[in-house]
Amino acid sequence: MLPENETLAEARRHMAVCNSCRYCESYCAVFPAMTMRREFSAGDLTHLANLCHGCKGCYHACQYGPPHEFGINIPATFAEIRAQSYAHYAWPRAMGTLFERNGTVVTLAAALGVTLVLLLTMALVDPSILYTAQRGEGAFFRVIPMWLMVSLAGGTFGYAIIAMLIGGIRYWREVGGGAPAPGPIVDTAVDILTLRNLGGGGHGCNDVDDSFSSQKRWMHQAMFYGFMMCFAATTAGAFYHHILGLRSPHPFFSLPVQLGTWGGVLLCLGTAGLIRLKIITDPVPVAKRLVGGEYAMLSLLFLVGATGLLLLVLRHTGAMGVMLALHLGLVLALFVALPYSKMVHGVYRGLAIWRHAREKRSSVMVAAE
């Protein structure tokens, strides 16, 4: 459990005001979840904070927002608790400190990832291959041997999955999620896949100021589905290689390249759009301490997408070798940084949404009795 601290005390003060006011009950899941409680343990606040999608609707509608003396600012306060929970539930625990200066950490990971792959490539293959056009079957693996690619990517990604899984389990146990019985999986999946809580029921969120827009939702969707398509492209590539026996580079209209291309385009559009929103948004309902890490992760994702697309464009030229090393270096950095970056929010947000769906169902059942 998060140790008692000033942020939790501040959040408890916020909840006392919000739970007596309740004007925001129709904005998102946080407020219905709040009204189910009168006391707010550290676990409850961690749950509510991770349920908050940072849409800022409640901030702009708040009669008690700054400069009112109550100074209610749920988005900033909950963002701070979320960040504390990411650090607290990091595995191994000591790695939680990486959330302290996360912008620097993610940037360093990117720099080191690229450097490492470039150096390894130069050490392991004839350096001239790096600068000459490679064509035909197996071109990529002449630049970076397949065993290296698979072991680096597989090893780091596997580690990230295990680390995030352990973090998620510890989070669920400590925050008080209850026995992991099958719950309303469909509701949960719909809420996650549609970002319902960033929708405001159709009119949108306060992405920039007190006007409503759906930019953040659409940009996040572009990024999320773009990322997933890139992931699917890699999976399809492995399927082609190992099952169908087809070796890369695949033609442009093949499944892996199509998935990767459009996934990369969406990933770039989404991350660039989210970066733009972060720059122009009203800074008050934002936890300033955390934006460095968020910018770094969005930029890393953008660069992964952009270098992937450049690789496609340049794959038949002499620039392919360096571009491949650059792209894989950034992917490596992404996998390494995954469990110690903003990316973990997916795990805890998903668990919070699932828990909320369960609570909603059981409260309906209680009401029916």
Place this chain on the structure above:
Amino acid sequence: MVDLTRVWDVLVAGGGNAALSAAITARRAGASVLLVEHAPRTMRGGNSRHTRNLRALHPAPTDVLTESYLEEEYWDDLLRVTGGKTDEHLARMCIRASQHAPDFLKSCGVVFQPSLSGTLSLSRTNAFFLGGGKALVNALYRTAEQLGIGILYDTEVQHIEVQDGFATEAVISHHGFPERVRFKALIASAGGFQANRDWLRKYWGDAADNFQIRGTPYAQGRLLRDLLDQGVQEVGDPTQFHAVANDARAPMEDGGLAMRLDCVPFAVVVNRNVERFYDEGEDVWPKRYAIWGRLIAQQPGQVAFAVTDSKALHNYLPSVFPPYKANSIAELADLAGIDAGKLEKVVADYNAAVRPGTFQPMKPDDCRTEGLSPPKSHWARLIDTPPYYCHPLKPGITFTFLGVKVSDRARIIMADGKPSANMFASGEIMAGNILGQGYLAGFGMTIGTVFGRLAGEEAARNVRN
């Protein structure tokens, strides 16, 4: 940059829902409009910032209102709360026009929430603004900006030059600097005077120092006073205000809705001298919500104490500030700073008078006292299960009833009974025409929207002629 050298078609004094409804309507009718708001941008919107819904007539369910709410029932509700202190012609006109208020506000970007389990079960009669009044105010200002309405924040209208019922010029204080604004028509939407303690003191003496002002501290009544001093006819009892039971520890101004306490029907309430003074269980809370502010204002020190036990804690909405909590009545009295022996006796006498019944928190039940004066008619249960709780109460003033007299076209009426040539009014500054006493939830926003639209239409027409 707002041009203060030109002659504006319409000057709107005020910055809440009534002012914005008027300004937007006048602008849409083609007039040039300058809106002058006393508060800074962050605190704009007057008391509208603290509201949540408006009461609207509807013959059939809508996307934001359930069932139906027709003129006669609406009128009966109004008649009951005002005790007849209303103007039937104006009131019925307002009630009929309220049907179109939600659509007008939607056209200005206001989002309503789908009908929900509102805290006072108002989803049939009242349409709720998504996020509450501040979200409504934000949407209205955004619309006003898009329409090209001039907006001045931190600017107070201090004086209107009026000659024979004709207004020519306004003296304003703009960021503290004196300026003059010329205009063809005035819409006065600058609210009541509830935040003006000196003015309240004239009627209430030192007790006024203990009144909490629930809403905006900018409701100083300066324009209201200025107009009344220049021969505008007044309506409403100047001594009266709407007040509710607030947490005694609330901010003295701008504490808003969350400071109100709903515990009274489930508690025993004593004053500073540890004497009960009114039947706590007279009726369901929504119907008694508004009388307790006045009752407490009449107690010594304008303070009261609601005492409950752990059985009652979940029957009312949680309070922002935690109640005093103790394992004995005497300890609880010490925490609240009242006489322990007396409180023990009050609770013992009350407990002895409680008759058995079936407790039903949402409707008048048969749990009552016998032989107690004053009685507690409903929800009377033994106070016997520690921990015991005590909520300290003070009166929280919502608005004052004094206002300017208007016609059914929102035109200001002069003391001699003649209509003003170019002055109109909307909102709290004229609500006393319809609400002579009492309050109906969401009716202030209805009056503001309906009369705001009327004033905007009439002022724009006045300018064209």
